[in-house]
Every structure is written in structure tokens, then in C-alpha cells.
Amino acid sequence: MSHHHSCRDHDGPHHPRKDHEHGADHEEDHDHGCRHGHGAGRHAHSHAPSSFGRAFAIGIILNTTYVIAEAFYGIASHSLALLADAGHNLGDVLGLAVAWVAASLSQRRPSVRYTYGLRGSSILAALGNAITLLVITGGIGWEAVRRLMDPEPSGGVTIMVVAAVGVAVNGATALLFMSGRKGDLNIKGAFTHMAADALIALGVVVTGGLIIVTGWLWLDPAVSLIVSATIILGTWSLLRDSLNLALDAVPPSINPQAVERHLKALPGVTHVHDLHIWGMSTTETALTAHLVRPNQPVDDAFLCQAAEAMKKHFGIGHATFQIETGEGEECRLAPDSVV
Numbered sequence: 001m002s003h004h005h006s007c008r009d010h011d012g013p014h015h016p017r018k019d020h021e022h023g024a025d026h027e028e029d030h031d032h033g034c035r036h037g038h039g040a041g042r043h044a045h046s047h048a049p050s051s052f053g054r055a056f057a058i059g060i061i062l063n064t065t066y067v068i069a070e071a072f073y074g075i076a077s078h079s080l081a082l083l084a085d086a087g088h089n090l091g092d093v094l095g096l097a098v099a100w101v102a103a104s105l106s107q108r109r110p111s112v113r114y115t116y117g118l119r120g121s122s123i124l125a126a127l128g129n130a131i132t133l134l135v136i137t138g139g140i141g142w143e144a145v146r147r148l149m150d151p152e153p154s155g156g157v158t159i160m161v162v163a164a165v166g167v168a169v170n171g172a173t174a175l176l177f178m179s180g181r182k183g184d185l186n187i188k189g190a191f192t193h194m195a196a197d198a199l200i201a202l203g204v205v206v207t208g209g210l211i212i213v214t215g216w217l218w219l220d221p222a223v224s225l226i227v228s229a230t231i232i233l234g235t236w237s238l239l240r241d242s243l244n245l246a247l248d249a250v251p252p253s254i255n256p257q258a259v260e261r262h263l264k265a266l267p268g269v270t271h272v273h274d275l276h277i278w279g280m281s282t283t284e285t286a287l288t289a290h291l292v293r294p295n296q297p298v299d300d301a302f303l304c305q306a307a308e309a310m311k312k313h314f315g316i317g318h319a320t321f322q323i324e325t326g327e328g329e330e331c332r333l334a335p336d337s338v339v
Contacts (some may be wrong), residue, residue: 056100059177060093062314071083071086073162075276081163081226082163088197102121102122119144123242123281127246129247130235130321150221160209173190174197188283193301259277260275262310263275266306267302274322275288288321290323293325294325296325
């Protein structure tokens with residue numbers, strides 16, 4: 001349900017009933033009944049995480065089992081490459097668990113204190129996942145440099161067998177999330193990490209074979225450094241996108257200039273200001289804007305049209321508009337320099 005309120009209410013909470021009692025202009029303060037715009041947006045954007053609950057459960061179980069086995073055989077065979085991959089997989093298990101919890105929390109209904117519900121937890125989960133992976137990778141990289149200076153014997157056959165199992169486990173887990181990778185940053189993160197893990201594990205298989213053939217002990221820490229670099233490259237976009245969402249940046253899939261042009265093209269609108277677009281979660285986007293419509297009545301039909309346009313063309317399911325007549329004192333939020 002979309003709402004709009006007058007400029008004077010930005011200093012405090014909005015009280016429509018109180019405004020009415022004091023003779024506030026009903027043309028400016030009008031709470032319309034376009035439930036379809038919000039209801040449809042909420043439904044269309046929140047079903048993705050919950051539908052992957054089974055994928056999260058299977059992925060966590062498979063990868064936890066594999067991490068334990070990989071760490072055991074990594075220690076037994078003195079393989080830093082296996083331990084590096086185990087550390088990365090442990091980060092992914094934690095990331096999957098946090099993403100799953102966040103996906104569940106994001107379905108909580110709004111409360112008096114959390115008026116948007118807990119949708120923002122999915123953004124925090126994505127950000128935490130990225131930071132955790134980078135920290136683990138840094139520790140692995142440090143140990144790899146030490147091992148390059150002082151190589152240790154490692155079992156090539158064990159490395160090959162364990163890593164081959166990793167290719168299967170990570171590849172299967174990636175497939176579980178493939179269909180949702182374009183609609184949710186957390187699902188994208190899960191898919192990207194699992195697919196990268198499968199490729200990394202394949203590289204470790206090759207490393208084990210080369211160690212058997214050549215006896216080059218330095219290959220193990222060298223490959224672990226390559227693994228670390230690959231993880232950093234793969235995690236950077238997740239860190240950037242989740243940090244931007246945490247800072248209320250416009251989601252990368254939305255062009256704010258295009259949104260403004262579309263709003264200006266609505267019937268009777270002569271000017272748009274105080275336009276804000278941000279991610280409520282990794283799947284839902286919100287918008288607020290002041291629309292100036294001189295000599296035009298404020299009606300539900302127009303507000304529904306505006307909300308539906310944002311949903312249809314930009315995937316913004318939570319749009320809030322304030323209608324202004326442009327007469328009298330200029331809105332103090334009209335200048336672009338004012339937030």
C-alpha cells in the first residue's frame with residue numbers, strides 16, 4: 001500500500017488523523033487504497049528465498065560433511081591446498097547457514113519497532129559472508145607464503161581423491177541454487193561460491209597429479225595461493241554489492257535516471273524531487289518521491305498507476321509518493337543538495 005504525506009511531516013511521525021483535526025489540506029495528505037501495488041510487489045519478490053530452504057539444508061549437510069573429511073585428510077597428507085580448500089568450504093558453510101537464517105528472518109511480519117520487518121538481515125548476511133571469506137582467505141594466503149619458503153611433503157594420491165569428491169559435492173550444491181542466482185544476492189553468492197569451489201577443487205586434483213609425477217613440493221602452497229586469489233576475485237563483487245545495499249545505494253539493476261524520467265511522464269506531473277531508491281533486502285526495493293502536480297486532484301487511481309508503473313518497469317514493489325500542488329511555499333526538500 002503506497003502513501004504520501006506533506007513536506008512538513010519529515011520532522012516527525014505522520015499523523016493523518018491529527019492533520020485532519022487541524023484542518024490540514026486533504027489534497028496534500030491522502031492515504032490511498034492501492035493495496036494491489038504493494039501486495040503484488042511483496043509477493044513477487046519474497047518467494048525466492050523461502051523456496052530455497054531445502055537447497056540450503058542439503059547444501060549445508062553435504063558441505064559440512066565434506067569440510068570435516070577434507071580437513072582430516074589435509075592434515076594427514078600435509079596438504080595446504082586441501083586445508084585451504086577446506087577453510088574456504090567452511091566459510092561457505094557458514095555463509096549458507098547465515099543466508100538461510102536471513103532468508104527466514106526476512107519473511108517475518110513487520111512489528112512496531114521493525115516496521116520493515118527483518119528484511120535487511122539478508123543484506124547483513126551477504127556482507128558478513130563476503131567479509132568472512134576474505135578473512136579466511138587471508139590466513140590461508142599467509143600460510144601458503146610460509147610453505148613456499150619451507151615446502152613440506154604432501155600425499156598426491158590423497159589430494160587427488162579428496163579433491164575429486166569436492167568437485168562432485170560443490171558442483172551438486174551449485175546446481176541447487178542455479179535457478180535463483182539472478183533474483184537474490186544471497187542466492188547468487190551461494191551459487192557463485194559453490195561453482196567456484198568446484199573449479200578450485202578440480203585444480204587441486206590436477207595439483208595432486210603433478211606432485212605425483214614431478215615431486216615438486218612447492219606446487220601445493222603455490223596452488224593454495226592461486227586458490228586464495230580466485231576466492232578474492234570471486235568474493236569482491238559480493239562484498240561490493242552487499243556493502244552498497246547496506247549503505248542504501250540504488251540497486252545495480254535499477255537506473256535512477258530512468259525512474260525519474262518515468263515519474264515525470266506520469267499524467268499531470270511537472271516536477272519530481274526528493275527521489276530515493278534503496279534495497280529493503282537482497283530481493284526487494286523501495287522508493288519514495290515527491291511529485292508536483294499543479295491543479296490536479298489527488299486520487300487513488302493516479303497513485304495506483306504510479307505504484308504499478310514502478311513495479312512493472314523497475315521491479316520496485318514498495319513505492320511511496322507525496323503529491324504536491326506546487327503552490328505556495330516551496331518544499332524544503334526540493335533542492336538536490338538536501339537529503
